[in-house]
Amino acid sequence: MDYGLKPLGREKLWLWLMLTPTLVGLVFGTVGSLLATLGLSLFDWDLINPPHWAGVENYVQLFENKDYIEAFVNTLKFSALYVPGVVILSLLVAILLNRKIRGVSFFRTVYFLPTVTSAVATALVWNMIYGKETGILNFVLERLGFAPVCWLCTDNAMMSVVIVNIWGAIGEGMIIFLAGLTAIPRDYYEAAMLDGANELQQFFSVTLPLITPSIFFQTLISAINAFQAYDYIYMLTRRGQGDSSVPVAVYSIYRNAFHFFRMGDASAQAIQLALLVAVFMAIMFWWERHYVVYE
Amino acid sequence: MSKSVYKTLLDIISYAVLLFGALTMLIPFVWMISVSFRVPAQQFSRNIIPNPFTIQNYFDLFRDLPDEVFLYLTFNSFKISILTVIGQILTCAMAAFVFAVVKFKGRDFLFALLVATLMIPPQVSLIPNFIIFKYLGWIGTQLPLIVPAFWGGAFGTFLLRQYFLTIPRDLVDAARMDGASLFDIFWRVYLPLSKPAVAALSIFVFKDAWNDLLHPLVYLPTDMHKTTLTVGLAFFQQQLQLGGKFTVLMAGAFLSILPLLIIFFIAQKQFIEGVALSGVKR
Numbered sequence: 001m002d003y004g005l006k007p008l009g010r011e012k013l014w015l016w017l018m019l020t021p022t023l024v025g026l027v028f029g030t031v032g033s034l035l036a037t038l039g040l041s042l043f044d045w046d047l048i049n050p051p052h053w054a055g056v057e058n059y060v061q062l063f064e065n066k067d068y069i070e071a072f073v074n075t076l077k078f079s080a081l082y083v084p085g086v087v088i089l090s091l092l093v094a095i096l097l098n099r100k101i102r103g104v105s106f107f108r109t110v111y112f113l114p115t116v117t118s119a120v121a122t123a124l125v126w127n128m129i130y131g132k133e134t135g136i137l138n139f140v141l142e143r144l145g146f147a148p149v150c151w152l153c154t155d156n157a158m159m160s161v162v163i164v165n166i167w168g169a170i171g172e173g174m175i176i177f178l179a180g181l182t183a184i185p186r187d188y189y190e191a192a193m194l195d196g197a198n199e200l201q202q203f204f205s206v207t208l209p210l211i212t213p214s215i216f217f218q219t220l221i222s223a224i225n226a227f228q229a230y231d232y233i234y235m236l237t238r239r240g241q242g243d244s245s246v247p248v249a250v251y252s253i254y255r256n257a258f259h260f261f262r263m264g265d266a267s268a269q270a271i272q273l274a275l276l277v278a279v280f281m282a283i284m285f286w287w288e289r290h291y292v293v294y295e
Numbered sequence: 296m297s298k299s300v301y302k303t304l305l306d307i308i309s310y311a312v313l314l315f316g317a318l319t320m321l322i323p324f325v326w327m328i329s330v331s332f333r334v335p336a337q338q339f340s341r342n343i344i345p346n347p348f349t350i351q352n353y354f355d356l357f358r359d360l361p362d363e364v365f366l367y368l369t370f371n372s373f374k375i376s377i378l379t380v381i382g383q384i385l386t387c388a389m390a391a392f393v394f395a396v397v398k399f400k401g402r403d404f405l406f407a408l409l410v411a412t413l414m415i416p417p418q419v420s421l422i423p424n425f426i427i428f429k430y431l432g433w434i435g436t437q438l439p440l441i442v443p444a445f446w447g448g449a450f451g452t453f454l455l456r457q458y459f460l461t462i463p464r465d466l467v468d469a470a471r472m473d474g475a476s477l478f479d480i481f482w483r484v485y486l487p488l489s490k491p492a493v494a495a496l497s498i499f500v501f502k503d504a505w506n507d508l509l510h511p512l513v514y515l516p517t518d519m520h521k522t523t524l525t526v527g528l529a530f531f532q533q534q535l536q537l538g539g540k541f542t543v544l545m546a547g548a549f550l551s552i553l554p555l556l557i558i559f560f561i562a563q564k565q566f567i568e569g570v571a572l573s574g575v576k577r
Contacts, residue, residue, distance in 0.1 A: 004399075005467055005477070006398055015397055018389035018390065019390055021385075022447035028443075028446065029412075029443060029448075031408065033423040036422075037422055040422060040423065040426075047426065111317065111320055112559075116556065117506075118524075118552060118555075120524075120529055120548075120551070121327075121528060122323055122552075124548045125324075127532070128330065136341060170316075228417070231506075235508075235532070250418055253421075257425070263422060267422050270421070271419070273418060273419070274419050277416055
């Protein structure tokens with residue numbers, strides 16, 4: 001690309017001054033710390049004694065570490081429930097709102113509220129709602145004739161946490177899908193109507209194919225968020241010693257690094273998380289090339 | 296005829312689904328507010344309307360928590376979030392201007408590298424950053440939460456650069472004719488013309504900083520006079536639940552989301568734009 005203003009004389013200095021914060025960020029915040037984490041993952045270090053060379057030992061141990069395997073599997077399970085949940089429900093809301101319905105702005109505001117407010121604050125009230133004897137959710141269930149459920153006990157905690165996470169994410173997905181839906185040219189629908197397609201047929205022949213870029217995008221974002229899910233899980237499932245009834249990968253990293261000060265193990269786990277993100281993105285972009293329709 | 300019946304049916308289903316969803320979205324907030332105005336003995340009552348109605352919990356929040364902790368937490372959250380916004384806007388805008396407007400060697404490579412860092416999960420930076428801050432003696436201070444805000448970021452830079460690219464180039468040429476320097480053009484032409492993008496990014500950055508739990512938990516986990524509302528509330532959850540005072544806890548939760556609710560209702564458009572654009576993040 002050949003756009004741009006040529007800096008004159010001393011302005012070269014200004015140019016690099018203006019870039020300095022970003023360069024510092026690249027060195028300490030992102031690129032540099034990725035390399036540093038990679039380096040740290042090859043040592044055993046508790047921040048007190050001198051670091052010990054461990055080679056790939058930390059990575060080998062990950063496959064023998066039951067806690068970590070459980071956390072990693074939990075992250076995958078969580079993602080497998082959360083991602084389709086967010087994508088399908090927020091797409092549904094966006095489609096219904098796109099039907100030229102009354103009160104669109106009211107609904108949009110309401111669905112967006114959980115996205116605005118902190119997970120910490122809303123988790124506090126979810127904790128009350130989920131209460132076994134005292135929660136309103138079980139109260140409603142009992143009124144409807146169902147047996148009460150222990151929502152945050154080990155067996156159900158995963159499901160309960162996924163529900164709250166989806167609740168908190170629908171607003172964001174809805175906005176992205178609404179943007180995608182309003183971008184579809186009206187001519188397509190008019191052509192479909194001339195062919196006698198009803199609303200449902202129009203949805204499958206026009207809307208769904210043309211919304212695939214948004215679906216792709218939202219799936220990608222939701223999955224990356226799912227791999228890094230932390231706030232609600234911390235607030236709803238934590239126990240002593242940095243433990244949790246639904247330990248996920250980020251939990252395990254946090255716990256190893258800042259409770260046990262096993263920097264090597266924690267770094268190896270962080271690298272594995274980064275790899276998971278990278279592999280997932282590679283798969284998604286492959287999928288995009290083959291299945292996503294761009295106009 | 297049957298077509299309109301079909302449409303009416305679809306309309307009814309749409310409203311039913313949307314209303315059910317809206318109720319699910321709202322009930323936690325309604326419950327939070329409701330419990331915060333009850334007397335502690337009524338905290339588990341199933342009545343939505345508090346009876347008797349009391350604002351005592353809000354006083355307790357400031358009085359019963361020792362040493363005005365809640366005031367400190369609120370002040371700290373404001374301080375850290377506002378400084379984060381200032382840092383991010385300044386440093387991202389400078390970089391975005393350079394990438395969008397100036398021609399220099401290595402520009403495209405550097406920008407591509409910056410955008411690629413969007414793919415690095417933040418947890419990866421956490422460990423080396425913690426170690427650096429520990430050696431600087433910054434653990435237990437607010438510096439690890441504030442300083443990184445001043446080293447730019449891929450998301451803000453990318454977003455502002457996209458906006459800067461839409462500003463007509465003639466303005467740059469005209470400013471040059473008048474003898475404006477590079478920094479003048481940035482400060483007097485680009486920044487004032489980019490208010491919508493700056494507003495959307497500010498709101499988004501503020502929200503993220505205000506709601507952040509992981510970073511203050513790592514850097515400021517225990518000192519309730521230095522840490523943020525999120526860590527404070529997580530801490531009180533354990534404390535207050537033991538004393539059985541959900542009413543006070545809900546008052547705290549409601550006050551902690553109030554600033555963002557107010558911003559949201561005032562600047563809904565920018566808010567939604569910021570989050571829609573945040574899709575580019577992460």
